[in-house]
Amino acid sequence: MSLPDAESTLTELVERMRGAVAFDARFVGIYSGGAWLAERLAAAIPGDHPVGYIDASFYRDDYARKGLKPEIKATQLPFEIEGASIVLVDDVLYTGRSVRAAINELFDYGRPARIELAVLVDRGGRELPIEATYVGARLVVASDLSIVLAREADGSLSLRAEGAEGPRHA
Amino acid sequence: MRNPQLNANGELTHLLTLEGLPADVIRHILDTAKPFTSIAERDVKKVPLLRGRSVFNLFFENSTRTRTTFEIAAKRLSADVINLNIGASSTTKGETLLDTVDNLVAMNADMFIVRHAQSGAPHLIASHLNRTGRGHVHVVNAGDGRHAHPTQGLLDLFTIRHYKQAFPGLTVAIVGDILHSRVARSLIHGLTTMGTTEVRAVGPQTLLPTAMSSLGVRVCHDMREGIGGCDVVVMLRLQNERMKGALLPSAGEYFKHYGLTPAKLALAKPDAIVMHPGPMNRGVEIDSAVADGDHAVILPQVTFGIAVRMAVMSIVAGN
Numbered sequence: 001m002s003l004p005d006a007e008s009t010l011t012e013l014v015e016r017m018r019g020a021v022a023f024d025a026r027f028v029g030i031y032s033g034g035a036w037l038a039e040r041l042a043a044a045i046p047g048d049h050p051v052g053y054i055d056a057s058f059y060r061d062d063y064a065r066k067g068l069k070p071e072i073k074a075t076q077l078p079f080e081i082e083g084a085s086i087v088l089v090d091d092v093l094y095t096g097r098s099v100r101a102a103i104n105e106l107f108d109y110g111r112p113a114r115i116e117l118a119v120l121v122d123r124g125g126r127e128l129p130i131e132a133t134y135v136g137a138r139l140v141v142a143s144d145l146s147i148v149l150a151r152e153a154d155g156s157l158s159l160r161a162e163g164a165e166g167p168r169h170a
Numbered sequence: 171m172r173n174p175q176l177n178a179n180g181e182l183t184h185l186l187t188l189e190g191l192p193a194d195v196i197r198h199i200l201d202t203a204k205p206f207t208s209i210a211e212r213d214v215k216k217v218p219l220l221r222g223r224s225v226f227n228l229f230f231e232n233s234t235r236t237r238t239t240f241e242i243a244a245k246r247l248s249a250d251v252i253n254l255n256i257g258a259s260s261t262t263k264g265e266t267l268l269d270t271v272d273n274l275v276a277m278n279a280d281m282f283i284v285r286h287a288q289s290g291a292p293h294l295i296a297s298h299l300n301r302t303g304r305g306h307v308h309v310v311n312a313g314d315g316r317h318a319h320p321t322q323g324l325l326d327l328f329t330i331r332h333y334k335q336a337f338p339g340l341t342v343a344i345v346g347d348i349l350h351s352r353v354a355r356s357l358i359h360g361l362t363t364m365g366t367t368e369v370r371a372v373g374p375q376t377l378l379p380t381a382m383s384s385l386g387v388r389v390c391h392d393m394r395e396g397i398g399g400c401d402v403v404v405m406l407r408l409q410n411e412r413m414k415g416a417l418l419p420s421a422g423e424y425f426k427h428y429g430l431t432p433a434k435l436a437l438a439k440p441d442a443i444v445m446h447p448g449p450m451n452r453g454v455e456i457d458s459a460v461a462d463g464d465h466a467v468i469l470p471q472v473t474f475g476i477a478v479r480m481a482v483m484s485i486v487a488g489n
Contacts, residue, residue: 057205058205058209058217058218058219058484059217059218063219063484063488064488067489068202068485068488070198070201070202071201072201072205074204074205074207075208076208104218105217107214108213108214108216108217109212109213109214110213
């Protein structure tokens with residue numbers, strides 16, 4: 001299958017968000033792909049957008065089945081959540097379960113005025129009533145493939161499809 | 171026989187000892203503890219990982235401090251915590267240890283935190299649960315006899331890694347009553363597994379086990395030699411009852427030779443850290459000027475201990 005170019009998809013996402021997000025919105029990236037995107041979006045979109053990072057492993061609903069994954073990152077939200085305008089950023093929106101976990105974690109820091117969701121790719125397949133506010137591209141992907149965002153040494157982003165049998169470059 | 175603390179996939183299901191625990195399992199615990207440290211700084215000091223699970227604090231030996239840190243850790247994971255002061259109940263009525271355990275499992279316990287004066291008691295409970303098809307009920311050793319105190323060992327490792335980044339290249343001196351110390355035993359196993367360059371056991375001959383060097387440890391009877399050039403100095407608590415057994419002449423005599431004073435600490439590296447598992451005996455094993463000084467990381471150890479216990483509980487309960 002062919003995947004869109006991540007950099008041009010990001011440019012489209014920036015265009016959709018420009019003028020639509022609050023001037024003082026805080027961008028919170030979900031590790032790891034969403035964290036890279038949050039930094040890029042905060043730099044590209046006019047306004048004052050501090051960046052935070054979230055790893056919602058402690059809020060996931062598959063803990064009882066899968067346990068804890070290795071290398072959990074520390075959530076870092078270096079600003080007030082109470083009353084803030086938050087844009088949650090993730091690379092791929094699929095079942096919606098990661099977003100649910102991230103929203104739950106945000107509320108343990110305070111009551112935000114608003115949470116929006118920006119994703120580079122929406123691949124459908126939702127298992128929860130969650131939709132993105134801003135989408136870079138919509139894709140139809142076979143359910144046995146996972147779409148991951150990769151970052152090169154020069155900082156450029158690319159999308160890859162990985163199957164059960166290992167990575168497939170698209 | 172398989173290591174009873176690991177399942178068939180090599181994952182940690184009980185934590186009984188650091189002896190024989192692979193380095194990648196220890197690293198996973200330390201890595202997982204790191205994000206737990208920031209939970210204490212939030213408005214809501216809780217995550218929902220163990221919501222609905224029941225953690226039983228099974229303390230056959232008194233320890234307010236260790237029990238409290240386990241209780242805080244379990245509550246920050248949203249577990250229900252039940253504290254049992256066993257010494258004052260069932261055993262005095264003649265019930266065996268495993269009968270007590272079976273009764274609590276019948277009350278749908280999900281995890282036991284076990285402190286016992288007898289070495290091997292947590293191991294016995296874990297093996298009993300594994301053998302009877304109830305390996306999904308987890309056991310964490312909170313100190314058994316002179317054998318092991320693995321969560322203390324892990325929080326010591328976490329503290330050392332926090333301040334010194336990596337274990338290779340480090341010289342760590344453990345000073346005091348190593349013979350009777352499960353804390354020292356667990357820390358020595360953890361330090362050697364993690365590739366610490368040199369571990370020294372420092373103390374009088376009467377308080378050092380004879381087979382010390384077989385653990386890969388350098389034995390020093392002289393304090394100046396023992397802490398010279400060290401990166402980390404771990405002081406152990408001197409228990410008062412040691413004086414009665416003629417192992418030591420007096421507390422004053424002990425302090426003169428092995429008490430950590432600013433003058434002795436000056437022999438360690440300039441950026442050395444000083445640790446103590448608590449509770450401290452000021453003026454016996456440690457001088458107040460050191461305990462309250464810039465090198466001491468004794469209170470951070472306590473804070474890290476909660477994050478480390480959260481990591482251990484959430485890893486075993488997830489496997």
